[in-house]
Amino acid sequence: METRHRLPTRTVLVAGGALLLVAFAVAASSGAYAISTGQLWGVLRDAWQGVASPSPEHLVFMNIRLPRLLLGVAAGCGLGMAGALMQGLFRNPLADPGLIGISSGAALAAGITIVMGAWLWPVLPRTLGSWTLVATAFCGGFAVTFLIYVLSRSEGGTRMALMLLAGIAVNALAGAGLGLLSVLATDEQLRSLQFWLLGSLGGARWSAVMLVGVVVALACAVALTLAPALNAMALGEPQARLLGIDVERVKRRAIVVTAFAVGAVTATTGVIGFIGLIAPHWVRMVAGPDHRIVLPASGLLGAALVLAADTVARTILAPAELPLGVLTAFIGVPMFLLMLRHYRNRL
Template sequence: MTTLVKPKTLFIGLALLCVLAIWLSLALGPVSLPLLDTLKAALRLMGLPIEAQGLEQAELILGQIRLPRTLLGLAVGGVLALSGVAMQGLFRNPLADPGLVGVSSGAALGAAVAIVGGSFFGGLPDAVGPYLLSLCAFLGGLGVTALVYRLGRHNGQTNVATMLLAGIALTALAGSAVGLFTYLADDATLRTLTFWNLGSLNGASYSRLWPLLLVSAGVALWLPRRAKALNALLLGESEANHLGIDVERLKRELVFCTALGVGAAVAAAGMIGFVGLVVPHLVRFLAGPDHRVLLPASVLAGASLLLFADLVARLALAPAELPIGIVTAFIGAPFFLYLLLRGRA
């Protein structure tokens, strides 16, 4: 298959785009910082001996607010895009989305339980309280995904079509349960639940960040090791088996990594759509279906896209802030329609 961009050129371009996104994410906001001061303050935070005169404010803003937010955006965007590649490879369909296995809807249900039923968790230790929402969302995503996978299993085999239908059914069931919690919520909890479902990187902190970084790093290190197996799976399950690929094990790994990655991302930043759908599709359009290129390139592209979307969310209505899920939908949906129409033409 002919590609529009050579892999080396693509990686260089995406790496530079990601660096630019990080730099702008650290510099711009309700209080914008000069780009040079941002760079100096960032180098000081890394421990380099840079002259500190006049950098106190920049160093404080970067260290306490923008650096954890930028790291959160990098991790969430990268793992969502990577999970999108995994699901599109599993279902052998470039229109597949990480939410097809129920992880997003399960996380939303877990978050609704934590937000609306928060009064029932009043006796929890102080060390657990700040993590309650993220923990419930993470466990909800894993639980629904495990149920979808179990329903797709029969006689020791995993039927992808059955798993897809089970995911659709359980997503609808989880959505109705979230609707019930929404109906039962008072004004304050309803507002919290609504904004969480729209996604945001606001309020990022190092305590919220480190679990996501650990999970994202694990998924990002593991999935590229399965690139050749995913390439074989593109030929079909029987053909992959004849090539020596343990297809059932591969399916388990893809579902498990997606559940971990998307569950952790949604738990940390709320519901953010279209990243896992549009980014792999765009990278595949540029560089072809080879997962050895597609997987790492999607990480860079997803991280960059989410940081640029967060910039729009911060600056469009400053000092107010748009939920980032609205921005990704406004960017992703028209672009995805363009790709569909272009492909049909």
Template sequence: MSTVWQARRYPGVLWRLGALLLAATVLAAFTGAYRLDLARLAALLASPEARSGPDGLVFLHIRLPRLMLGLAAGAGLGLAGALMQGLFRNPLADPGLIGVSSGAALAAASTIVLGTWWWPGLSRSWGGGALVLGAFAGGLAVCALVYGLARSPSGLRVESLLLAGVGVNALAGAGLGTLSFLATDEQLRNLQFWLLGSLGGARWTSVSWVVAGVLLAVVPACRLAAGLNVLALGEAQAVLSGVRLESLKRQVVVLTALLVGAITATTGVIGFVGLIAPHGVRLLAGADHRLLLPGSALLGAVLVVGADALARVLVQPAELPLGVLTAYVGVPVFLALLRRRRGAM
């Protein structure tokens, strides 16, 4: 009876999260230093001539790609967080544990600070594409390193994966400190703004890659739901139940690396979304990954789009880095989770 009731409950939760996401998207479309209202937006959509005016330029070339990037980034980070928590069987897990974010950050910092030394015409030849490609390559390289360190003859060890991620994160932190010391004032400003995360650099080319990557990862990730549900009972039970455990672990790590690497390469480091979104869905509807994975994607998109809208208005005409806002929310949630788990032990 309980299973039937929960199955009927699932669509309702997803519909409510979808409605919340729609509301956050509409709010973000109207919010910013250049304000738009519903009447002006409707006129813009109805009249092709209006698209060449100020409203059209702001909405179509600045606001809309930013919204699309926020939706894709939030969905990808929320989904990656749910995958990591399922793999580690721990609600305190975060995509940053395996070092993808720090690897992407280190590669991007190296491109900003050392790129002109290695290739003086880099910015003229590639523009911002060099930063995106470098960060993405760095994230994937770190993931490959961590995965190789965690593999053993018996398979991928989750404990070793965690320890390797901790070590790589520490090494990347040292590298970022060194590059900050070597950077000029202008490079340091660019570096710090990128490390704190922002959707301000959204361009249709980079947005299309992130959106395509997230959409391609959603279906394979959701197919892992049944295996992650069994894995929650323990690795031994998962093997006895017929789950291909090593394949499941490998798919989770690869999907997380692709999602977080592509997003971090475009937006910079946005922390705690992968921690908060799965926990929020778990509070609403339980720990069944059939709901947790798509629900985390929806709630992650709500968090990023809503936080970005708030970041644009708090310190107008300047813009507060997005990672600052997510940290202000994420750290108290993390500490509350930690305290709750301590009380349950």
């Protein structure tokens, strides 16, 4: 049997943290309004000292770029961690949070709100204001995930094969619904719908950063407590039960944690694909299958990948901006095909 050299835990986590810091620094200084390293250091020093500088770089960084970067960190961390959870739950390195319908459900709910919201629930905009789309998208993602979970229940347990098939069917149905909404939408609605479906950090604001940051932090904390159980379940569910693991409880918690994390991210940024697929896979390649390492390292790498992709998205055609989901797809699809080739004899 082929053995691979695995990096030590501390090395993996330090490397992930360093990669995130580099991605953050590059993203902070790049954009339509470039900020040099010296200017960035001055802005950070003034912010630390509580000095409100009127300089353009201070206003651009503190009011526009910083909330965008922090939202990207939270989004990437949540997606990477959720992908590691799903791969551990399905015991398959090709699994993705989208399998349980969170992203498609959120997208469908957002599409309904954009195209038909004024007719279906006219009271919500007056009650929730600008949070209407975020709230409906989150509820839609959670509702579809709950539906898939119910459909996967059989003989008092959750069957992962049934969950996979139910997820494929419900995702296809959500895609059909989005296609119908695209036909019914006006030009303005269609532009909003398409931009939201392709994902972006352009709408970042401090309230969204706080919401996603808190939800992702809590989700990551709960996910780390599931790491030993996921390690046991990698041996198979019967063996995990013999070791005293409540398998059904672990499944429920993992699904709920993933739904909250990815639902909050998708509701505020739109659909950002493939981060939850490639980040855990790359971590496993260098660190091995131990979820005590894979979960936190996947969060760090996911955050770094989102920041890097967003930097390219807002600089390659500056001052225009590419949708973030387009770049993650360009990266993720070739990676997925390579992974498919690597694991083809195991599927």
